[in-house]
Amino acid sequence: RLARREGETVDRLLRLHFRDGRTRVNGDAQLLMAEMLNVFVREAAARAVRQAKAQELEQVDIEHLEKVLPQLVGGCGSAPGLGPRQGPPPRGRRGGGSDAEPPAGLPLQLLDF
Known part of the structure; x- marks a missing residue:
């Protein structure tokens, strides 16, 4: 179960992208989204x-984070503050084709802290 503050934060983040203000998020969806955000933040770090x-x-x-962030949101369409995605990634490359891609051999990995 999420703490009240965490639940409110997840709810606010989700509402940034809802088209209908009456959309509701149940507890299981909030838990899943909180876990996804947790993984995203840890991977970005x-x-x-x-x-x-x-x-x-x-x-x-902060510059290091700014360099890796496009790799993580490149396939998400758009994200607040990052502007819309500029078309599909170039063939044969993952992510948004950023010059700031990590050196080869550094795949996406889930971290256990």
Whole structure:
């Protein structure tokens, strides 16, 4: 079960994309979305760390996160603040074809913290 504050946060994030203000989200859907957000945030953090390490830096900065974020939202159409996706990714490449892709051999992985 989600804490009240977490449930409200998930609900607000979902409502950013609802077309009908009367749309409701049941508890199971909120739990699933909260887990998906958790995985997304952890993966974004892990990729930002790898980006900083690739640059031989010991501190992760917002720029590292900004470089990896397009990889994670590239197939989602659009995301708040990121603008619409600009067509399909180039053939033979994953994600949005960003110049900031991680080095080869760094697949998407789920992390257990």
